[in-house]
Amino acid sequence: GDSVTQMEGPVTLSEEAFLTINCTYTATGYPSLFWYVQYPGEGLQLLLKATKADDKGSNKGFEATYRKETTSFHLEKGSVQVSDSAVYFCALSPGTYKYIFGTGTRLKVLA
Amino acid sequence: GAGVSQSPRYKVAKRGQDVALRCDPISGHVSLFWYQQALGQGPEFLTYFQNEAQLDKSGLPSDRFFAERPEGSVSTLKIQRTQQEDSAVYLCASSFDPGAYEQYFGPGTRLTVT
Numbered sequence: 001g002d003s004v005t006q007m008e009g010p011v012t013l014s015e016e017a018f019l020t021i022n023c024t025y026t027a028t029g030y031p032s033l034f035w036y037v038q039y040p041g042e043g044l045q046l047l048l049k050a051t052k053a054d055d056k057g058s059n060k061g062f063e064a065t066y067r068k069e070t071t072s073f074h075l076e077k078g079s080v081q082v083s084d085s086a087v088y089f090c091a092l093s094p095g096t097y098k099y100i101f102g103t104g105t106r107l108k109v110l111a
Numbered sequence: 112g113a114g115v116s117q118s119p120r121y122k123v124a125k126r127g128q129d130v131a132l133r134c135d136p137i138s139g140h141v142s143l144f145w146y147q148q149a150l151g152q153g154p155e156f157l158t159y160f161q162n163e164a165q166l167d168k169s170g171l172p173s174d175r176f177f178a179e180r181p182e183g184s185v186s187t188l189k190i191q192r193t194q195q196e197d198s199a200v201y202l203c204a205s206s207f208d209p210g211a212y213e214q215y216f217g218p219g220t221r222l223t224v225t
Contacts, residue, residue: 042218043202046213046214097206098156103153104153
């Protein structure tokens with residue numbers, strides 16, 4: 001069945017460091033791919049999405065490129081801030097209404 | 112405008128009690144979803160409504176779980192005879208489009224069964 005695999009956390013970085021959170025997926029067909037972020041005490045918020053191969057989603061300095069050849073959708077940011085500390089979830093939608101989420105990666109950014 | 116709201120935010124239940132969790136979706140959103148998020152895990156799909164019709168309940172873990180959305184707006188997830196393994200955060204999400212590429216999530220209800 002369809003699945004999403006994320007790198008385990010926590011990921012701890014200093015402010016202004018470069019961030020990569022790896023996400024790979026298994027799916028039949030051509031799913032849409034998403035990154036959601038969950039700040040402490042809040043609900044999941046859509047961070048960015050890509051709906052077809054080679055699409056790049058971007059928002060708030062974060063970006064991810066839909067790579068069909070490597071079945072990946074890695075999240076990157078050039079310079080993280082303390083306010084980026086949160087849990088990040090990679091997810092796919094196989095073309096229906098369902099989302100399939102990864103287990104989440106906690107990011108801690110230290111001042 | 113208001114986002115998705117859920118109540119209560121926290122619920123402690125003794126094993127065997129029944130609980131009801133409420134979700135108020137964004138006004139006008141046709142689709143509504145319930146997810147279960149265990150500690151340290153990603154959300155897992157429970158059920159899906161399009162307006163008042165429950166189109167998919169394949170993720171409900173047992174017949175103790177029941178969801179309804181009688182008027183196509185507010186939804187209630189009911190768990191009967193709660194067990195310890197039901198302890199989790201229950202997330203509600205809604206979307207305007209039945210195709211649901213973008214879902215808007217509520218803050219969740221954390222259920223602890225003692």
